[in-house]
Amino acid sequence: MTETPSSAFAAMAANDAAPPPLDRARDALFLDFDGTLAPLQDDPDTVWLPTGGDYTLQALSQALDGALAVVSGRDIRDLDRRIPGALWRAGGHGCDICAPGRHPSAWQPPAPDPLYQAVYALAAETQGARLESKGPILAIHYRANRTAGPALGAALAAMVADHPSYALQAGKCVYELKPAGASKARAVERLMAMPAFAGRRPVMIGDDVTDEDGMRAAIGLAGRAIKVGPGDSLATARLENPAHVWTWLEAQLP
Numbered sequence: 001m002t003e004t005p006s007s008a009f010a011a012m013a014a015n016d017a018a019p020p021p022l023d024r025a026r027d028a029l030f031l032d033f034d035g036t037l038a039p040l041q042d043d044p045d046t047v048w049l050p051t052g053g054d055y056t057l058q059a060l061s062q063a064l065d066g067a068l069a070v071v072s073g074r075d076i077r078d079l080d081r082r083i084p085g086a087l088w089r090a091g092g093h094g095c096d097i098c099a100p101g102r103h104p105s106a107w108q109p110p111a112p113d114p115l116y117q118a119v120y121a122l123a124a125e126t127q128g129a130r131l132e133s134k135g136p137i138l139a140i141h142y143r144a145n146r147t148a149g150p151a152l153g154a155a156l157a158a159m160v161a162d163h164p165s166y167a168l169q170a171g172k173c174v175y176e177l178k179p180a181g182a183s184k185a186r187a188v189e190r191l192m193a194m195p196a197f198a199g200r201r202p203v204m205i206g207d208d209v210t211d212e213d214g215m216r217a218a219i220g221l222a223g224r225a226i227k228v229g230p231g232d233s234l235a236t237a238r239l240e241n242p243a244h245v246w247t248w249l250e251a252q253l254p
């Protein structure tokens with residue numbers, strides 16, 4: 001199964017309107033990390049919350065009675081190092097959810113070995129490609145050699161065709177092979193069933209293709225979505241970049 005950005009929202013163009021303010025009594029907030037709370041970097045290991053960001057997120061979570069989650073494609077163990085443990089965190093595109101005060105287990109199930117071996121060999125023979133193993137998810141980054149994208153995508157699509165329990169997803173200079181059910185829609189839907197979120201209206205903020213799944217789920221649950229940066233989106237409002245996201249988040253504090 002291959003998921004492409006074009007099929008999901010080709011006809012949709014994000015409204016460039018500024019997002020309306022949060023209703024702190026009624027809304028729940030779902031925040032992507034990379035490209036939303038922090039600018040993308042060539043090395044994902046160097047991406048951290050800006051100074052004071054942890055304080056802002058915790059204060060906003062309190063103002064929302066705990067209905068705030070950071071929803072990322074990162075391995076939950078990696079996300080746990082970058083986001084305060086007082087917040088809800090969802091990693092692996094919804095595979096793993098960590099409640100406030102909890103930390104993820106050190107062990108995560110790996111991807112099937114034949115798939116791992118094939119992707120490892122492809123990454124090794126592709127100049128500028130780097131394989132990141134995130135528990136069951138395999139991410140192939142090619143920001144260092146953007147011209148490699150189409151060939152990598154074709155090779156990975158052929159590989160995933162042999163593994164029906166897996167799906168291929170394209171992102172910004174990254175391809176991810178993930179369990180077919182894993183998506184940010186699942187993360188939003190699972191979290192919205194938790195007492196801290198139930199009955200509220202989800203507001204999803206994100207910059208990339210994977211966030212569109214979360215946006216679709218949020219809109220389907222009577223919520224809304226905000227797109228970060230340029231590009232088509234299901235969202236009905238837009239913020240220009242992570243700095244603008246922080247300005248908006250700080251404006252939502254009591």
Ligand SMILES: [Mg+2]
Nearest residue numbers: 032034035208
């Ligand atoms: Mg992102």
